[in-house]
Amino acid sequence: xxxxxxxxxxxxxxxxxxxxxxxxxxxxxxxxxxxxxxxxxxxxxxxxxxxxxxxxxxxxxxxxxxxxxxxxxxxxxxxxxxxxxxxxxxxxxxxxxxxxxxxxxxxxxxxxxxxxxxxxxxxxxxxxxxxxxxxxxxxxxxxxxxxxxxxxxxxxxxxxxxxxxxxxxxxxxxxxxxxxxxxxxxxxxxxxxxxxxxxxxxxxxxxxxxxxxxxxxxxxxxxxxxxxxxxxxxxxxxxxxxxxxxxxxxxxxxxxxxxxxxxxxxxxxxxxxxxxxxxxxxxxxxxxxxxxxxxxxxxxxxxxxxxxxxxxxxxxxxxxxxxxxxxxxxxxxxxxxxxxxxxxxxxxxxxxxxxxxxxxxxxxxxxxxxxxxxxxxxxxxxxxxxxxxxxxxxxxxxxxxxxxxxxxxxxxxxxxxxxxxxxxxxxxxxxxxxxxxxxxxxxxxxxxxxxxxxxxxxxxxxx
Amino acid sequence: xxxxxxxxxxxxxxxxxxxxxxxxxxxxxxxxxxxxxxxxxxxxxxxxxxxxxxxxxxxxxxxxxxxxxxxxxxxxxxxxxxxxxxxxxxxxxxxxxxxxxxxxxxxxxxxxxxxxxxxxxxxxxxxxxxxxxxxxxxxxxxxxxxxxxxxxxxxxxxxxxxxxxxxxxxxxxxxxxxxxxxxxxxxxxxxxxxxxxxxxxxxxxxxxxxxxxxxxxxxxxxxxxxxxxxxxxxxxxxxxxxxxxxxxxxxxxxxxxxxxxxxxxxxxxxxxxxxxxxxxxxxxxxxxxxxxxxxxxxxxxxxxxx
Numbered sequence: 155x156x157x158x159x160x161x162x163x164x165x166x167x168x169x170x171x172x173x174x175x176x177x178x179x180x181x182x183x184x185x186x187x188x189x190x191x192x193x194x195x196x197x198x199x200x201x202x203x204x205x206x207x208x209x210x211x212x213x214x215x216x217x218x219x220x221x222x223x224x225x226x227x228x229x230x231x232x233x234x235x236x237x238x239x240x241x242x243x244x245x246x247x248x249x250x251x252x253x254x255x256x257x258x259x260x261x262x263x264x265x266x267x268x269x270x271x272x273x274x275x276x277x278x279x280x281x282x283x284x285x286x287x288x289x290x291x292x293x294x295x296x297x298x299x300x301x302x303x304x305x306x307x308x309x310x311x312x313x314x315x316x317x318x319x320x321x322x323x324x325x326x327x328x329x330x331x332x333x334x335x336x337x338x339x340x341x342x343x344x345x346x347x348x349x350x351x352x353x354x355x356x357x358x359x360x361x362x363x364x365x366x367x368x369x370x371x372x373x374x375x376x377x378x379x380x381x382x383x384x385x386x387x388x389x390x391x392x393x394x395x396x397x398x399x400x401x402x403x404x405x406x407x408x409x410x411x412x413x414x415x416x417x418x419x420x421x422x423x424x425x426x427x428x429x430x431x432x433x434x435x436x437x438x439x440x441x442x443x444x445x446x447x448x449x450x451x452x453x454x455x456x457x458x459x460x461x462x463x464x465x466x467x468x469x470x471x472x473x474x475x476x477x478x479x480x481x482x483x484x485x486x487x488x489x490x491x492x493x494x495x496x497x498x499x500x501x502x503x504x505x506x507x508x509x510x511x512x513x514x515x516x517x518x519x520x521x522x523x524x525x526x527x528x529x530x531x532x533x534x535x536x537x538x539x540x541x542x543x544x545x546x547x548x549x550x551x552x553x554x555x556x557x558x559x560x561x562x563x564x565x566x567x568x569x570x571x572x573x574x575x576x577x578x579x580x581x582x583x584x585x586x587x588x589x590x591x592x593x594x595x596x597x598x599x600x601x602x603x604x605x606x607x608x609x610x611x612x613x614x615x616x617x
Numbered sequence: 618x619x620x621x622x623x624x625x626x627x628x629x630x631x632x633x634x635x636x637x638x639x640x641x642x643x644x645x646x647x648x649x650x651x652x653x654x655x656x657x658x659x660x661x662x663x664x665x666x667x668x669x670x671x672x673x674x675x676x677x678x679x680x681x682x683x684x685x686x687x688x689x690x691x692x693x694x695x696x697x698x699x700x701x702x703x704x705x706x707x708x709x710x711x712x713x714x715x716x717x718x719x720x721x722x723x724x725x726x727x728x729x730x731x732x733x734x735x736x737x738x739x740x741x742x743x744x745x746x747x748x749x750x751x752x753x754x755x756x757x758x759x760x761x762x763x764x765x766x767x768x769x770x771x772x773x774x775x776x777x778x779x780x781x782x783x784x785x786x787x788x789x790x791x792x793x794x795x796x797x798x799x800x801x802x803x804x805x806x807x808x809x810x811x812x813x814x815x816x817x818x819x820x821x822x823x824x825x826x827x828x829x830x831x832x833x834x835x836x837x838x839x840x841x842x843x844x845x846x847x848x849x850x851x852x853x854x855x856x857x858x859x860x861x862x863x864x865x866x867x868x869x870x871x872x873x874x875x876x877x878x879x880x881x882x883x884x885x886x887x888x889x890x891x892x893x894x895x896x897x898x899x900x901x902x903x904x905x906x907x908x909x910x911x912x913x914x915x916x917x918x919x920x921x922x923x
Contacts, residue, residue: 313838320841328724335721336738338809342745342754349757412637419630420623427634434645436862436904438869440877441896444655444889445648448670473640483637508629537748540870557749581757588750595744603737606744 349585350374357579377586380566381555390550397464397551401471402531406524408474413486414512434480443544450545466545477534477541482527489523490516525605536595552591559587655893657682663890685894696895699875711864713801715857718812722819743813751810752873815860822856851919858914865907
């Protein structure tokens, strides 16, 4: 392609460009105040113009002006002999814009010279498709880039170079960062998988760190038995599921109703009451657990003892006061506030009462938000052990069992004379227990990952 | 149907929140007030009794009404140390979590291959970190010497952290800074694992940045660095506040919170008045600090819609 270049083009070495750019910039610094005026205009103008009106009065060498771009490209053998009349207009504003404002250069992609503003020409103005080619055609991208570079000053070139380097390097760094941190996050999972399926004897082998020598399901089975997951009555898994799903459903429904009440109705003391919701988020459960215990112990003026009854979880959930209920009310309120008011007005006009409106109009619109809050609720109930440990004595949940796994294992497995198990070997059972207890959540997460991560955006917690 | 429309609507409003209101009074407000009262009751007599707690006000038995707080801060062997270490820890990790999660959220908001997979991994802690699993694993990993700092040491056969700190020492940078770095590096596991929700919230905020702001910035030729400070940060600033509060609140419920562990110990010893005093003073201190910080941050927050 070099043969297409006029000889005067070639003499421009980088030093010359730099020197010239330096001069140009110095001149521009004085003329700077007018410069911003032209920043946007030239790029869109269809009007043929060879001189930009507000271009700073720079003493550029004529060989290097924009005019010189055209003759250099026209001799292109493949090019159409007589270019479209609109063409000079298309190409000229481009470089002139570049020198009018350094920032202007950066916003145009590097491959841009091949596709100037020809889109602006109405179809009738270009009768033949073959005439549509423009000045930069026939040059390689590199070539076009070099020509463009000549019209830039040092800052612009430096900017582009920096940008290029950054764009090349960043993905590598990003990968390293994400890989490293992802490794840190996945370490516990790999740890569980690696330790949960090995013989406890492997723990005493210093050559084994990650890959077990004796794969086995024995430890898993023992742990499942010890945790009571195979028991017929008071099975922690069934207890947890009953509590978890039931409470989550109750809580989501009641929290949604409350959130809607706060979002859409004006009543006296609303701000004060919402302050209580915020207080519910802030106050840790530990503070109220003792009086709550005494409330449940002497429920209905001391006639009923609710301790160790699942009602201690269900009653608060039914009245929108379960685990992290404040946060859920807050999320629902934010979400319902974001829905358009016209939805309800339409329903009211059609004769719906407020509750019917809520069920028929608002709930279907909030489906994604419901799902997100429900999923989080399930996770929080699954992971909760504080409330469970405060109010349950015999009823076991998974997280309760897991919290006391060390003691349970001591009783169930290590409690005989033959068992000579070191603390280090116990880790195998502990990890097996962890793996068992989080597997349902992992499966849930794997299946509904999109709803976990994208639901929160749609649920309107932001905004 | 003689009630005016506005009035009727407000009544409906009460109707919608009534379920919650009943529950809150029963399960939240009454216990809250009661627990506050426990702080000022005689510890020796505050024991479960038939039909509720046996409550005796401190001033009825001729004691100073601050006796329980005095016990907590002066007599209890562990409370004060635990409180100081937890507060220090929170003060250190909260900004780290915020910076870290914002950084990760910015990265996860970019377009690249495998973004969905990366997101799935980074949100994984959300479902696990709140449970007891985290503690057990953390302990076990430390026992087997597979925890992060040591792990990298075995991977690269040199202790990078120590070498780095040595280097800092050579450069004569204060010991305090190297302490901070050391605690951050050794705690990278905890840091990553406790910022799942924060990343999620920041990511949601990032996706709410209007396209027009992005376009304007790229028109003006903003670099990524400038873009972050001039566009990203102002737009996510309300969420920085929200995340800050969330992080602090989250530290209350963390299973390894020493103060709360101490409070639980006291409860198990039937020292309910002491436990209440400890929990409330911890809560009050944290809330005062949070309140001050929130007021300060509020001045720098950019709200798009007033």
